[in-house]
Amino acid sequence: MKTYKIFLLAVFLFGITSTITAQKSKTTAKSKTVTFYIARHGKTMLNTLDRVQGWSDAPLTPEGIQVAEFLGKGLKGIDFKAAYTSDLGRATQTTNIVLKAKGDKKIPITETEGLRETNFGSYEADLNSKMWGDIAIYLHFKTTEDLFADVKVNGVNEPLKVVKILDKLNMAEDYEQVRTRTQNALRNIAEKEAATGGGNIFIVGHGMAIGTMLSNISGEEVARSHMANASVCKVIYENGKFTVESFGDTSYIEKGKKEL
DSSP: OHHHHHHHHHHHHHHHHHHHHHHHHHHHHHTOOEEEEEEEOOOBHHHHTTBOOSSSOOOBOHHHHHHHHHHHHHTTTOOEEEEEEESSHHHHHHHHHHHHHHTOOSOOEEEEGGGOOOOOGGGTTSBHHHHHHHHHHHTTOSSHHHHHHHHHHHOSHHHHHHHHHHOSSSOOOOHHHHHHHHHHHHHHHHHHHHHTTOEEEEEEEOHHHHHHHHSSTTSSOOOOSOOOTTOEEEEEEETTEEEEEEEEEOHHHHHHHHTO
């Protein structure tokens, strides 16, 4: 009987020790820093034609391919643990070009619709001048230039509300929908990568969606400026919080040009 009690005590103590160890391990893993390099895709045919490009898609132009190659060469020296991309073709094409130019052939790539660009509904593939002109009229701006000046100060919240109101397909997203979708996607990735040791993560997405995603992710409104194709935002995730270190940085592209 005495031997049996000792055995039970040993099992009990082993269980407590294992639980504490697991909890410590879990806590340590969650506290690991994740550094995101979030890039906009390369220039596409629809970009060149100045047409609305949200969920509609187009392949990269020769210029778009080249700038993605510049970015890849400019990112050499940064070891990426994994890559994530919007599931739209221009983003996945950019991701593959960048990683090939960088020399990363074995990095796992995950596509996710959560990183997609804003859905502009019936304005998709229409001229940008048509969509922004309609928005300006609806919001009582005299010119689209006046509207754009306001957007630089106040963001795209109101314009996207207008797109949703005017959309004939009932598919357009408003600002909060895009922000919630993209921030959820980024947080899911951050938590997953932090739990497996952290590290550098490469992401390719879209200009307006990235700006919206990062707009208040650090707790205050930031990142209202335009993102050039293949420019990069550096974002740190640590202890459950995000910090935007840079937005729309083109220095990696310039660095890559010098390597040719």
